[in-house]
Amino acid sequence: MKVSLIQMDMKFASPDENFAHAEELIRQAAQSHPDVITLPETWNVGFFPKENLAELSDKDGARVKETFSRLASELNVNIVAGSVSNVRDGKIYNTAFVFDRKGTCVAEYDKTHLFSPSGEHEYFQSGDHTVRFELDGVPCGLIICYDVRFPELIRTITVQGIDVLFVVAQWPSLRRFHWQALNQARAIENQCFVACTNSCGTAGETKNAGYSAVYDPWGELVGGCGPNEMILTTDMDLNIIKGIRSSINVYRDRQPGLYQVN
Numbered sequence: 573m574k575v576s577l578i579q580m581d582m583k584f585a586s587p588d589e590n591f592a593h594a595e596e597l598i599r600q601a602a603q604s605h606p607d608v609i610t611l612p613e614t615w616n617v618g619f620f621p622k623e624n625l626a627e628l629s630d631k632d633g634a635r636v637k638e639t640f641s642r643l644a645s646e647l648n649v650n651i652v653a654g655s656v657s658n659v660r661d662g663k664i665y666n667t668a669f670v671f672d673r674k675g676t677c678v679a680e681y682d683k684t685h686l687f688s689p690s691g692e693h694e695y696f697q698s699g700d701h702t703v704r705f706e707l708d709g710v711p712c713g714l715i716i717c718y719d720v721r722f723p724e725l726i727r728t729i730t731v732q733g734i735d736v737l738f739v740v741a742q743w744p745s746l747r748r749f750h751w752q753a754l755n756q757a758r759a760i761e762n763q764c765f766v767a768c769t770n771s772c773g774t775a776g777e778t779k780n781a782g783y784s785a786v787y788d789p790w791g792e793l794v795g796g797c798g799p800n801e802m803i804l805t806t807d808m809d810l811n812i813i814k815g816i817r818s819s820i821n822v823y824r825d826r827q828p829g830l831y832q833v834n
């Protein structure tokens with residue numbers, strides 16, 4: 573599975589410009605003929621404008637669905653369209669959308685762990701479900717940014733059997749080390765590929781880290797970005813998953829009866 577991670581520098585609180593820029597970058601990424609293209613977290617507005625948030629947000633994903641359904645089918649590529657701030661039933665969610673090559677929206681996920689240090693929980697509603705989907709027959713999962721700090725969430729998804737975990741984020745430079753260590757650890761402990769797409773540039777007063785990357789199930793860096801806007805295209809050899817799960821089979825050896833998760 574060949575993946576193109578778009579490490580996008582978005583313009584704060586400017587959805588029209590961000591939609592235009594995202595489309596331009598998707599078209600650029602498609603020239604390398606990847607199987608999947610990804611975008612970061614809340615790329616429509618940045619993370620996150622506190623003034624006029626509802627007005628700036630997508631309305632039940634309508635604009636995302638129109639744009640990426642069209643692009644996915646036209647370019648014949650799966651698109652993990654990152655997340656957007658999104659109004660649904662009068663509430664604002666941080667919602668990720670995934671489209672297959674036919675342009676069908678195959679997954680929607682509302683961020684479950686809202687980043688309280690930034691007050692995200694005061695503006696957004698938390699989601700109440702995990703997500704698992706298939707792209708070209710490959711089982712995948714998806715989480716959003718702060719979610720990566722909660723290994724219980726990721727294990728809940730990975731025990732259902734996934735080969736690739738997509739992480740979409742707007743993670744700050746201040747904690748770049750956590751961004752890298754947590755994604756690498758999630759790949760090792762869950763024995764899956766982790767394709768983590770961050771943003772770069774500034775969102776309000778926050779400088780985003782960049783350093784989007786793909787880790788294999790051994791925790792090896794398959795490919796990685798620096799701090800600036802770029803598209804990383806790299807191949808994930810999914811055949812290595814079988815090997816690691818048969819040599820160190822943590823799914824067989826785990827002791828769920830012992831774990832207190834509440």
Ligand SMILES: NC(=O)CCC(=O)C(=O)O
Pocket residue numbers: 613619687716717718719721741742743744747750
């Ligand atoms: N957008 C976020 O969820 C930020 C998370 C973060 O900065 C952290 O966990 O640290």
